[in-house]
Amino acid sequence: MSAPLPLPDAPEARPQPRNPADLFWSFTWLALQGFGGVLAVVQRELVEKKRWMTNEEFVEDWAVAQIMPGPNVVNLSVMIGDRYFGLRGALAALAGMLTFPLLLVLGLALVYAQFASHPAVAGALRGMGAVAAGLIAGTGLKLAAALRKHPLGPWLCIALAALTFASMALLRWPLAWVLPALGGLACVLTWRKIAP
Amino acid sequence: MNALAVTLQPTDWLNLFLYYISISLLAVGGAIATAPDMHRYLVERQGWLTDLQFNASIAIAQAAPGPNVLFIALLGWNVGTNAGGAGLAGWASGALGMLLSMVGIMLPSTTLTWLATRWGHRNRERRSVRAFKQGMAPVVIGLLLPTAWLLSSSHGNPATDWPLWLLTGLCMLLVWRTRLHLLWLLGAGALLGALGLV
Numbered sequence: 001m002s003a004p005l006p007l008p009d010a011p012e013a014r015p016q017p018r019n020p021a022d023l024f025w026s027f028t029w030l031a032l033q034g035f036g037g038v039l040a041v042v043q044r045e046l047v048e049k050k051r052w053m054t055n056e057e058f059v060e061d062w063a064v065a066q067i068m069p070g071p072n073v074v075n076l077s078v079m080i081g082d083r084y085f086g087l088r089g090a091l092a093a094l095a096g097m098l099t100f101p102l103l104l105v106l107g108l109a110l111v112y113a114q115f116a117s118h119p120a121v122a123g124a125l126r127g128m129g130a131v132a133a134g135l136i137a138g139t140g141l142k143l144a145a146a147l148r149k150h151p152l153g154p155w156l157c158i159a160l161a162a163l164t165f166a167s168m169a170l171l172r173w174p175l176a177w178v179l180p181a182l183g184g185l186a187c188v189l190t191w192r193k194i195a196p
Numbered sequence: 197m198n199a200l201a202v203t204l205q206p207t208d209w210l211n212l213f214l215y216y217i218s219i220s221l222l223a224v225g226g227a228i229a230t231a232p233d234m235h236r237y238l239v240e241r242q243g244w245l246t247d248l249q250f251n252a253s254i255a256i257a258q259a260a261p262g263p264n265v266l267f268i269a270l271l272g273w274n275v276g277t278n279a280g281g282a283g284l285a286g287w288a289s290g291a292l293g294m295l296l297s298m299v300g301i302m303l304p305s306t307t308l309t310w311l312a313t314r315w316g317h318r319n320r321e322r323r324s325v326r327a328f329k330q331g332m333a334p335v336v337i338g339l340l341l342p343t344a345w346l347l348s349s350s351h352g353n354p355a356t357d358w359p360l361w362l363l364t365g366l367c368m369l370l371v372w373r374t375r376l377h378l379l380w381l382l383g384a385g386a387l388l389g390a391l392g393l394v
Contacts, residue, residue: 031261032261032262033261033378033379034261034263035259035260035261035382040378041378059333059336060330060332063328063329063332063333063335064309064313064316064329064332066332066336066339067332068305068308069220069222069304069305069308069309070220070221070223070302070305070306070308070309071223071264071265071302071305074263074302074305075305075309078309078313079309079310079313082310082313082317083317087310094306097262097263098263098266100262101261101262101263102262102269102294104260104262105257105266105269105270106269106270106273106294108256108260109252109253109256109273112252120390120392121390123389123390123391123392123394124386124389124390125259125386126360126394127360127363127384127387127388127389128259128386128389129258129259130348130360130361130385130394131363131364131381131382132347132385133344133345133348134364134365134368134371135368135378136340136343136344137344137364137368137371138368138369138371139340139371140337140344141368142371142372143340144337146337147333147334147337150333151330152331152334157333160334160338161335161338161341162338164334164335164339164342165342165345168339168342169345175339179335179339182338183331186331186332186333186334186335187328187331187332188327188331189331190330190331191323191324191331194323194326194327194330195323196323
């Protein structure tokens with residue numbers, strides 16, 4: 001299995017994972033920080049700290065991970081791992097994303113019965129839930145900066161994002177309708193804009 | 197969690213595995229979207245789990261770090277321990293249930309994603325591939341906010357639970373505008389909650 005060359009069109013050398021083990025531990029570290037979803041942490045670690053990818057690349061990969069069936073962050077780890085080390089990289093990233101969190105969640109389930117009714121534990125979980133909501137919203141605002149260079153222009157992008165929010169959060173339409181309809185519209189508009 | 201004694205034949209284990217294989221490709225938009233169907237199958241139809249076990253599995257996986265799909269591992273673990281009874285046999289049986297569930301839910305979708313990624317990467321200069329990846333960006337960003345909204349709406353009434361809403365808003369600004377480590381924010385949230393301040 002030959003690994004695809006990592007980003008041959010990159011304008012300058014940029015940081016990359018050194019080997020599959022580096023991928024495994026990077027994704028383990030990501031996953032263990034990700035309370036209430038791993039997305040915010042992935043953006044922070046891979047884009048801002050490690051600089052393996054830009055915000056624009058991250059949004060593109062995230063879009064594909066989201067539209068494919070299966071858990072989004074699992075898809076994302078497979079995609080990123082495969083880019084650097086082929087199948088070995090994909091499996092290393094996937095294993096990193098799942099192994100230690102799995103053991104942790106199992107441990108939590110085993111002690112859950114003893115502490116579930118403790119008010120401080122319930123309060124701590126509530127506080128962390130509120131923080132998690134803020135993390136996701138803040139990441140959304142940060143990624144929106146990637147839209148500035150978008151072929152459709154910022155205003156059309158904001159309108160599409162707002163329509164998506166309204167149909168999901170306010171109208172409560174199922175994702176299986178919203179994603180193909182609005183996503184399809186956005187793709188067709190972009191396709192026309194980037195005509196060679 | 198209240199245990200439930202069930203007996204699983206080899207064909208039942210196979211059915212558990214095949215069930216997850218069968219819903220894997222339907223889980224567009226995250227595994228949590230298929231949770232209602234899992235409830236129908238595991239709790240109502242097969243009677244392998246109690247309602248309480250089902251709900252606790254989801255709650256624990258949401259509270260713990262890591263991908264939320266791990267709730268499926270906990271469901272599998274509980275099915276296994278219900279069948280295996282107490283002690284070491286229960287743990288072995290739980291591990292088997294967990295393994296079958298996780299491999300079942302992930303094998304088809306992850307293989308498909310992997311193949312599609314390779315195809316997309318080889319054809320990344322094609323206009324259609326570029327249009328798809330770039331065109332989806334605004335929609336995908338728009339999708340993040342409903343998730344945050346959904347998590348926030350479990351805060352309850354803004355008039356009485358305003359500290360929780362304030363905490364969420366503050367975290368949003370801090371993540372957007374600063375590079376503060378996310379674990380500090382989560383730790384602060386846990387502390388404020390444990391002290392009963394939010």
